[in-house]
Amino acid sequence: MIVVMRRGATPQEVRQVEKRLRELGFATHPIVGVELTVIGAVGSRRDEVMEQVANLPGVERVVPVLRPYKLVAREVKEETTTIRVGDVVIGGPEVVVIAGPCAVESEVQLLTTAKAVKEAGAHLLRGGAFKPRTSPYSFQGLGLEGLKLLAQAREVTGLPVVTEVLDTRDVELVARYADVLQVGARNMQNFRLLQEVGQSGKPVLLKRGLAATVEEWLLAAEYIAATGNQQIILCERGIRTYENSLRNTLDISAVPLVKELSHLPIIVDPSHATGNQRMVLPLARAAVAAGADGLMIEVHPDPARALSDGPQSLTPAQFSRLMGELRRVALAVGRHSLPQVSLSCQAR
Incomplete structure (x- = not known):
């Protein structure tokens, strides 16, 4: 109640x-x-x-409160929860963009990407130091070295860092380097991990599971909220359906539905939803038009050589064009415009 x-x-x-x-x-x-x-x-x-x-x-x-989730329900709080990460506010009138490579591969790769997305107007930097991969033989991330590179990139660009934590044993370590702890789709119902990241006191970005219902997703968020941590950002990243033309099916309807059911802010990851960089821009536009509080976009300086998810990654030039498109959509639907990109970045 x-x-x-x-x-x-x-x-x-x-x-x-x-x-x-x-x-x-x-x-x-x-x-x-x-x-x-x-x-x-x-x-x-x-x-x-x-x-x-x-x-x-x-x-x-x-x-x-009749819903099975209590603390994250809209009945608890009429206004949308806003989450401050440094100078960035998620859940407010501005559409927040989190951008960066799927995986941290090297100092040059990460700093090149971080500087480019910063110049184009991104608010936060994403990058995986620990990577959950379907195959045990795929690149698993740089671990601690990757976390240190993310901290270096934050120092250089001023962008707060979002990175994934895979294991309860790593929460304390990742929390020392990251500004936002990400719980990936595969771990959405790892309830012990949800409790641990909640107790870290850091904002948590919770991705929707591969085939999770909205109710299951919000109940996962409830595990975090029950620790006393209300700093939860929901992330729709596509679900598995019978359609196999793309990697996943992006559930755009989840954006207005979640806003009706919960006071938590919601962002959309069109990169993982499609697995195809050609689909990222149109679905990013759709997400903003549907009311998403932000986007998570994968960017790599050379996607053809990426060690993880190259086919869905934008180049810095493509990301700059996407930011220009999103400004127009944001203004059209009554959201604050994204930061203006510099002329030098537009020319690339």
């Missing part, structure tokens, strides 16, 4: 309500909104308990 505090409720009243809820056997999760404070209470809902809580000082009303 959700306990909605009155406007102007004092911190002491909020603490007293939390204390009483815990005495009644509930786990409490206060969420401070722009105008209201609400308390998510997870436990067995009984009508007599709701009546008791509703009569406590400072309480405006008690609302039952």
Whole structure:
């Protein structure tokens, strides 16, 4: 259930309500909104308990949450959660773009890409130091060396870093170098990992599983939220269907649906959704038009030589053109324009 505090409720009243809820056997999760404070209470809902809580000082009303996910439900918080990563705000009026290579391969490759996407207007840098691959013989990433290169790229460009963590044993290590911890599609229901990244205190980017329903995806986010960490960014990256023309089927409908069901921001990864760089631009436009809060785009200086997912990677010049297209779409649907690209970058 959700306990909605009155406007102007004092911190002491909020603490007293939390204390009483815990005495009644509930786990409490206060969420401070722009105008209201609400308390998510997870436990067995009984009508007599709701009546008791509703009569406590400072309480405006008690609302039952019927969905299986509680803390990430839209009923908890009317406004979309905004997540600050450095100077970047995800979930606000601006469409945020995360760009970079699928895998960190070398210092030259990463810094070349990082500088190019920064110049084109990207907000955050992505890059895999640990890579989950279908084949055990494929490139698995540089590990710690890759994390150090990502930190170097952040120092050079100022772009916050997003990178994936695969194992509970690596959460502390990755959190030392990354600004946002990514949980990939294959690990969406690795519940122990979800709890560990939640407890790290870092923002978490949670990708939708290969064949997960929206409800399963939001329940995975609930595992993170239940640790007390509400800094969750959902990422739609395509699901597996009977269609085999592309790598996956991008579920554009998930964007407005998630916005209806949850207060968490949602971004779209058209690169992994299609596996085909020719499809990235049109689906990126569609995602922004559908209301996505951001995009994750793979960029590589030489996709033909990429050690991971070259066919879906854009060149820096292609990425620059994509950013120009997205500015027009963002403005058309009432979102803030993306940063203006420099003339030197446009000319490439």
